[in-house]
Every structure is written in C-alpha cells, then in structure tokens.
Amino acid sequence: MSFWIAWINVLVYLGVKNFASSRKVLTYAALILLLFLAPFVSGIKVLNQKTDAKQIDITLVQGNIPQDVKWDYKLLDYNFKVFDDLTKKVPEKVDLILWPETAAPCYLRAEPKYFSLIKSLSDSLQTPLVLGTNDYSVLGQGSYLYYNSAFYFDPYQNNFAVYNKIHLVPFSEWVPYPKILGWLYRIKFGLSDYTPGKDYVLFENPKGKFPALICFEAVFPDLVRKFVLKGADFLVNITNDGWWGKTAGPFQHAQINVFRAIENRISIARCANTGVSMFVDPYGRITQRTKIYVQDVLTGKIPLRNELTFYTRYGDWFAKGVSLLSVLILAYSLFRKVVGDR
Known part of the structure; x- marks a missing residue:
C-alpha cells in the first residue's frame, strides 16, 4: 500500500515538474491511471469470486467497564456480573463466545470463585469461551513471571488453554533496557512488568483453530502471519481500548485489523x-x-x-527488496557524486 501511494506521489511530482512537456505529462498521467485501474479491476474480480467456505458463529460481549472500575479489586464481583449477565442474553447457540482483554481483571488462575464461575458458564451454555486475564508462572523461592494472557475454556475438555501475549507494549506493559531505564518503575504512572510469551498458541475449537491476539498485537503483520502459517482458520483479537477515551484512537486501532484480514485472506472477530x-x-x-x-x-x-x-507464505520480501534497492541506488548516487567531485 505505501509503495503504491509513494509511486502515485512521485508520478504527480514528475508531472508537475515537467508540465511544459505535454508528452511527458500524458505519460505520467497514463501511469497514474494504470496504478488506479490495476487494483480496481483486480479487486472487482476477487470480490466477485464465490466461496463455499465453512462458517463459524461467534458472539462478542462488550462489557464497557470503565478503567477506574475495572482495576478496583472491591468491584471485581461487578466486573464479572456484567459479563455474565450479557453472555446469558445470547439468544441462540453459537460456536464461540469472546470476552475482551482483561475481562477478568485479576489472576484468574488464583481466584477459585471466579474461575469456577467462568467454567460453569461455559459448561452450562455448552459453548467455548475466550477471555483476557492476568496470569503468572512460579520460578521458585517467591519469584514469579507475570503475563497478559488469554484463557480458553472448552466445555468439551476438563482443562483450559492459555496464550501469553508475545508482543508487549513498551513503557506500558514492560520497560525495555531495564538496566538503563529501570528507574522508570519508581514513577507511578501505571507501568506493568509483564514477561513476553514465547509460544504461538492456537486454541482448538470444534469448528477451527485460532489465536487470541491481544490488544495491539494485531498491528504487526509478521506476527499475525506466523499464526496463520501454523494453521489458524480465523483470527481473534481481544482488546481493552478504554484508556483511549472518546478519541480517534479506538477507531484507528480497530481499522488495523482490516489490513491483517486482507494480507492473509482470513476472517477476524474483534472483541x-x-x-x-x-x-x-x-x-x-x-x-x-x-x-x-x-x-x-x-x-x-x-x-x-x-x-x-x-504474503502469508513469503512475508515482507517485497518491502525488504525495495528497501535494499533504495539503499543500492543511494549508494550508487553517492559514489557517482564522490567520483564526479574528483
């Protein structure tokens, strides 16, 4: 997309620069027209293709819990009640229910009351359920690693599956270069100290496999394509955008998913x-x-x-190739300038 936009701007610039030459102006105009027509014609052809792909029914539960309520432990009952009540309003049987990132604003694994509530809800509805929560692992001697996680409850299994967020938000979920910047933790502005996950986990629903991308993980094309290469049949993105406020942020963050869908020709459910x-x-x-x-x-x-x-198969080879070509052209130009100055 950026390559296409850049070339249109280059051709417009060349057309203006050579405005005195009608032949050159017509040439650049024809190239601009071609750059518009090619994706337009291709898009019509692709969008008109018929598909017999299997489908999955999904319910998204949007709790709209304010930030000051979500992280108040005394209001944990209220948090769960909102999502529990909304989920029970689902009118028909579906294949999957999604709750958003940190829908369970606690270490759910260590909260038997709320863990049982979720498991019982999934079992009673006979429907798998995904939700965001915090998680941890024990290193020993009172030492822990903390994660921003997604839990997958399956009524057809006794256990639950876990995905730990791989791509954390710097200066929010972790501090890069802690030996240099660790002093930032002394400033109380909401820093977390999560550990990035290592495993590209696919949850297995009876209808298909999927990852639970957490928050801005959907921003990263290469991360998403790795999940697709592992066999994802559709994508899930859970997020808490409450801290954006009523700005353009929630809409821009949501629109990023459109690019990931097109790049991998895959459906996305975003909660x-x-x-x-x-x-x-x-x-x-x-x-x-x-x-x-x-x-x-x-x-x-x-x-x-x-x-x-x-793109799913080969990744960003085109972008890398164009970048390499640009470096070579720049190096050649500098070389000619140095030789010419002599």
Missing part, C-alpha cells in the same frame, strides 16, 4: 471492552460493528480460511 467490537471478512470488509462506550452483544458468522496468500 473490545469499550468498542469497537466487530467482524471482518477475508476481504477486509467490516460486516458488523458496535458503537464505542456502550454495553453490547454482537453475534455473527465469519467464513473459515480456505487459502494461503502470497
């Missing part, structure tokens, strides 16, 4: 605490969405992946 929760089809079209800062329950169907795109 956000305060919105935007939405479904995105494999062609990047948002089929359903919620408003921000409202409680809502959204149920929809998304098709399962039935192909591997060129």
Whole structure:
C-alpha cells in the first residue's frame, strides 16, 4: 500500500515538474491511471469470486467497564456480573463466545470463585469461551513471571488453554533496557512488568483453530502471519481500548485489523471492552460493528480460511527488496557524486 501511494506521489511530482512537456505529462498521467485501474479491476474480480467456505458463529460481549472500575479489586464481583449477565442474553447457540482483554481483571488462575464461575458458564451454555486475564508462572523461592494472557475454556475438555501475549507494549506493559531505564518503575504512572510469551498458541475449537491476539498485537503483520502459517482458520483479537477515551484512537486501532484480514485472506472477530467490537471478512470488509462506550452483544458468522496468500507464505520480501534497492541506488548516487567531485 505505501509503495503504491509513494509511486502515485512521485508520478504527480514528475508531472508537475515537467508540465511544459505535454508528452511527458500524458505519460505520467497514463501511469497514474494504470496504478488506479490495476487494483480496481483486480479487486472487482476477487470480490466477485464465490466461496463455499465453512462458517463459524461467534458472539462478542462488550462489557464497557470503565478503567477506574475495572482495576478496583472491591468491584471485581461487578466486573464479572456484567459479563455474565450479557453472555446469558445470547439468544441462540453459537460456536464461540469472546470476552475482551482483561475481562477478568485479576489472576484468574488464583481466584477459585471466579474461575469456577467462568467454567460453569461455559459448561452450562455448552459453548467455548475466550477471555483476557492476568496470569503468572512460579520460578521458585517467591519469584514469579507475570503475563497478559488469554484463557480458553472448552466445555468439551476438563482443562483450559492459555496464550501469553508475545508482543508487549513498551513503557506500558514492560520497560525495555531495564538496566538503563529501570528507574522508570519508581514513577507511578501505571507501568506493568509483564514477561513476553514465547509460544504461538492456537486454541482448538470444534469448528477451527485460532489465536487470541491481544490488544495491539494485531498491528504487526509478521506476527499475525506466523499464526496463520501454523494453521489458524480465523483470527481473534481481544482488546481493552478504554484508556483511549472518546478519541480517534479506538477507531484507528480497530481499522488495523482490516489490513491483517486482507494480507492473509482470513476472517477476524474483534472483541473490545469499550468498542469497537466487530467482524471482518477475508476481504477486509467490516460486516458488523458496535458503537464505542456502550454495553453490547454482537453475534455473527465469519467464513473459515480456505487459502494461503502470497504474503502469508513469503512475508515482507517485497518491502525488504525495495528497501535494499533504495539503499543500492543511494549508494550508487553517492559514489557517482564522490567520483564526479574528483
């Protein structure tokens, strides 16, 4: 996309620069027209293709819990009650229920009361459920590692599955170069000290496999394609965008998912605490969405992946190739200048 935009701007600049030459202006105009027509024609062809892909029914539960309420331990009962009540309003049987990032704002593994509540809810509805929570592992002698995690409860299994967020937000979920910047922890502005996860976990639903990308992990194309290469049939993105406030942030963050869907030709179900929760089809079209800062329950169907795109298979080779070519051209220009100055 950026390559396409850059070239259109270059051609416009060349057209203006050579405005006195009608032949050159027409040439650049023709190239600009071609750059618009090529993706337009290709897009029409792709969007008109018929598919017989299998589908999965998913419910997104948007609790709209304010930040000051979410992290008040005394209000933990209220947090769970909101999501429990909304989930029980789901009118029909679905294949998967999603709660957002930190829907369980505690170490759920260490909270038997709330852990049992979630497990009982999943069992009673006979529906797998994904939610965000904190987690930890014991290193020994009172030492722990902490994670921003997603738990997958499956009524068909006795155990639950866990994914620990791999790509943490710097200066929010962790501090890079702690030996140099560790003093930042002494400043009380909400820093966490999470450990990045290492495993590319795919949760196994009876209808298909999927990762639970947490928050801004959906921003990173290479991270997402690795999950798809491991066999993901659809993508899930859970997030808490409540700290954005009523700004452009929640909408921009949500739109990033459109690019990941197109790159990998895969559907996405996105569940956000305060919105935007939405479904995105494999062609990047948002089929359903919620408003921000409202409680809502959204149920929809998304098709399962039935192909591997060129990008999924090979990644950012084009971007790397263009970058290398740019470096070579710059080096050659500098070399000619140095030789010419002699």
